[in-house]
Amino acid sequence: MMKRTLLCSAAFCFAAWALPASAQLTDNVVKIGVATDLSSLYADINGPGAVSAVQMAIDDFGGSVLGQKIEMVSGDIQNKADVAATMAGRWFDAEKVDVILGAGASSSSIATSGVAATKKKIYLATDPASSDLTGKLCNAYTVHWVYDTYALANGTGSAVVKAGGKTWFFLTADYAFGYALERDVSAVVKASGGTVLGGVKAPINTNDFSSFLLQAQASKAQIIGLANAGGDTINSIKQAAEFGIVKGGQKLAGLLVFISDVHSLGLERAQGLRLTEAFYWDLNDKTRAFAKRYAAKNNGKMPTSVQAGFYSAALQYLNAVKAAGTDDSNKVMAKLKELKWDDPIFGPSYIRADGRKMHSMYLFEVKSPAESKGPWDYYKLLATIPGEDAFRPIAQGECPLVAKKN
Numbered sequence: 001m002m003k004r005t006l007l008c009s010a011a012f013c014f015a016a017w018a019l020p021a022s023a024q025l026t027d028n029v030v031k032i033g034v035a036t037d038l039s040s041l042y043a044d045i046n047g048p049g050a051v052s053a054v055q056m057a058i059d060d061f062g063g064s065v066l067g068q069k070i071e072m073v074s075g076d077i078q079n080k081a082d083v084a085a086t087m088a089g090r091w092f093d094a095e096k097v098d099v100i101l102g103a104g105a106s107s108s109s110i111a112t113s114g115v116a117a118t119k120k121k122i123y124l125a126t127d128p129a130s131s132d133l134t135g136k137l138c139n140a141y142t143v144h145w146v147y148d149t150y151a152l153a154n155g156t157g158s159a160v161v162k163a164g165g166k167t168w169f170f171l172t173a174d175y176a177f178g179y180a181l182e183r184d185v186s187a188v189v190k191a192s193g194g195t196v197l198g199g200v201k202a203p204i205n206t207n208d209f210s211s212f213l214l215q216a217q218a219s220k221a222q223i224i225g226l227a228n229a230g231g232d233t234i235n236s237i238k239q240a241a242e243f244g245i246v247k248g249g250q251k252l253a254g255l256l257v258f259i260s261d262v263h264s265l266g267l268e269r270a271q272g273l274r275l276t277e278a279f280y281w282d283l284n285d286k287t288r289a290f291a292k293r294y295a296a297k298n299n300g301k302m303p304t305s306v307q308a309g310f311y312s313a314a315l316q317y318l319n320a321v322k323a324a325g326t327d328d329s330n331k332v333m334a335k336l337k338e339l340k341w342d343d344p345i346f347g348p349s350y351i352r353a354d355g356r357k358m359h360s361m362y363l364f365e366v367k368s369p370a371e372s373k374g375p376w377d378y379y380k381l382l383a384t385i386p387g388e389d390a391f392r393p394i395a396q397g398e399c400p401l402v403a404k405k406n
Helices: 047-060 081-093 106-119 149-162 176-191 210-218 231-242 259-265 285-297 305-324 329-336 400-405
Strands: 029-036 068-076 099-102 122-125 142-144 167-173 195-202 223-227 251-254 274-277 340-343 347-351 361-366 379-385
Touching: 029 047, 029 081, 029 305, 047 068, 047 099, 047 285, 047 305, 068 081, 081 099, 081 106, 099 106, 099 305, 106 122, 106 142, 106 176, 122 305, 122 329, 149 176, 149 251, 149 274, 149 361, 149 379, 167 176, 167 210, 176 195, 176 223, 195 210, 210 231, 223 231, 231 251, 231 259, 251 274, 274 379, 285 305, 305 329, 305 340
Parallel strands: 029 068, 029 099, 099 122, 122 142, 167 195, 167 223, 223 251
Antiparallel strands: 274 361, 340 347, 361 379
8 A cells, every 4th residue: 555644735745856857748848638518518617717727727837847838728528428538539649638637527527538548648537426437437547536426425415314305306417427426325315214216317408307307396205316417407406496396395405516506596596505515615715815816817706616626636737747757647647646735725635546536525505695795605514524434435436446456
């Protein structure tokens, strides 16, 4: 087992490491690829804000590493696996991209991870949710950076059951992310003494949730678990209000909710929602300082956890390149996994052998309009969940990398 004996306390913690005598960069440049949703239902979660966050990291690093320029390219993966895979292959082969960040939906991210493994290039999965990325689909070149379905289940799912929500019905996005989220939350619900009465699959990016919500309403379940995200979560909550579902006694559990969703819904609709997040802009002095700078560059918008994750991942990747003295993927990944560090976004962090980045998660409740003190003051903290409790134990993930080591 690797030793992790040093905890760095500054954003540029790796700068304290001795620079290797011989620094080597392919093509005399470090190129970062930002693969994100620039035009579809997740654009508010990652999108242009993700590109902006990576540029912030490059600027904060000084624009160069090992005496050479840092470049960024970005592209719209449209949350489609084939588009993401084609882009990743072209970037790695023809455009000499050293690392890809993002990749949007779990399906497109899983495809990107596969390409990265084949090309032996680093992929930092900042926005997908499926815990399979560090489970049965893990590989030596992928790091799952911000959150995953297991942690969401452990946070929101567990809290809702403990609060009395014993019977559940799922409204699930019909692709890899939704399946993983429903699976992981269902396991927590059952382990906590609850019952799953059923579920329905809804196409991604649908505008009409009426038939799905009527099935959920007819189930008489206490809790309707929304295993979707972004525009789909916003639309399903809005339409549930139109059907009087909450007024009728059932409750909604947003299993993946971002601050951009709450902003779109407004506190009147979103108040009382419990959610699990890796980041909130008003959590501490460091998060507030980053968010203030980010908002100044993004029309006053506060960053989502994913957008903050792009900044975190880009910065730490550059730190690892500097420490390794090269952009060679194997050497950089070894540095990424070598030590603990104090992440300016997520706090004390480290990366496990299965590629899971470990840090605390947080259980929040959305404030009422009366509780909010101003714009973007949306969450109150209910609990801090240490990473070792939030994320799946490494021995339970079925990651081939871990199996080989054992």
